[in-house]
Amino acid sequence: SQQGEEDPQALSIQEGENATMNCSYKTSINNLQWYRQNSGRGLVHLILIRSNEREKHSGRLRVTLDTSKKSSSLLITASRAADTASYFCATDVQGAGKSTFGDGTTLTVKP
Amino acid sequence: DAGVIQSPRHEVTEMGQEVTLRCKPISGHNSLFWYRQTMMRGLELLIYFNNNVPIDDSGMPEDRFSAKMPNASFSTLKIQPSEPRDSAVYFCASSFLLQDEQYFGPGTRLTVT
Numbered sequence: 001s002q003q004g005e006e007d008p009q010a011l012s013i014q015e016g017e018n019a020t021m022n023c024s025y026k027t028s029i030n031n032l033q034w035y036r037q038n039s040g041r042g043l044v045h046l047i048l049i050r051s052n053e054r055e056k057h058s059g060r061l062r063v064t065l066d067t068s069k070k071s072s073s074l075l076i077t078a079s080r081a082a083d084t085a086s087y088f089c090a091t092d093v094q095g096a097g098k099s100t101f102g103d104g105t106t107l108t109v110k111p
Numbered sequence: 112d113a114g115v116i117q118s119p120r121h122e123v124t125e126m127g128q129e130v131t132l133r134c135k136p137i138s139g140h141n142s143l144f145w146y147r148q149t150m151m152r153g154l155e156l157l158i159y160f161n162n163n164v165p166i167d168d169s170g171m172p173e174d175r176f177s178a179k180m181p182n183a184s185f186s187t188l189k190i191q192p193s194e195p196r197d198s199a200v201y202f203c204a205s206s207f208l209l210q211d212e213q214y215f216g217p218g219t220r221l222t223v224t
Contacts, residue, residue, distance in 0.1 A: 030210060031210060033212065035213075041217065041218075042115075042202055042204070042215030042216055042217050042218055043154075043202070043204075043213070043215045044215070045212040045213065045214070048212060088154070090213075092210040097159070097161070097166055097167065097209045097210075098144070098156065098159055098166075098167065098209060098210070099210060099213065100156075101153075101154050101156070103153045103154075104153065104154070
């Protein structure tokens with residue numbers, strides 16, 4: 001099974017609303033990262049949160065990390081149609097050399 | 112910097128042919144990753160290198176797949192012979208360190224008929 005799993009698989013909201021997506025993982029991590037992928041493009045890094053951090057902000061993005069629950073959430077506030085994309089979490093497991101990506105959440109923001 | 116460069120951007124080939132995908136990572140980055148993405152299987156890590164050395168190729172689906180990194184500025188992913196089920200978008204990504212932010216290339220869309 002996946003180290004990092006996003007929830008929900010798909011999310012559809014109206015422009016201006018907030019979007020929240022979650023990532024759960026199974027083993028202890030060094031960092032957790034969020035990426036965005038627009039249709040037909042490569043993934044773009046959004047934010048990295050370290051295991052000793054609980055919350056991080058970047059513009060309209062807010063990421064939280066709860067290591068006791070082994071989960072993270074990505075909140076996009078005041079969503080725009082341009083936020084329509086797939087969002088992936090990637091976990092950096094302690095002792096592992098690489099980041100492990102989940103299956104992603106597909107976000108659709110309707111204008 | 113131009114970012115991660117991949118070529119070709121699109122490749123259409125017939126079953127049985129050899130396919131070579133190319134990647135130029137960002138200058139100064141020490142780690143390079145090859146991924147495959149399909150609707151059915153999502154994003155799969157095929158192989159990754161650190162300082163030009165292959166670290167983990169357990170994601171390579173079959174012996175038909177091979178990857179090399181002869182120097183810090185170039186890597187290839189080869190499929191020989193290709194099969195229709197290899198049709199996918201192949202991404203190359205690089206990072207300064209293994210668990211740092213990864214920079215993805217635009218991908219190569221491979222279609223094997």
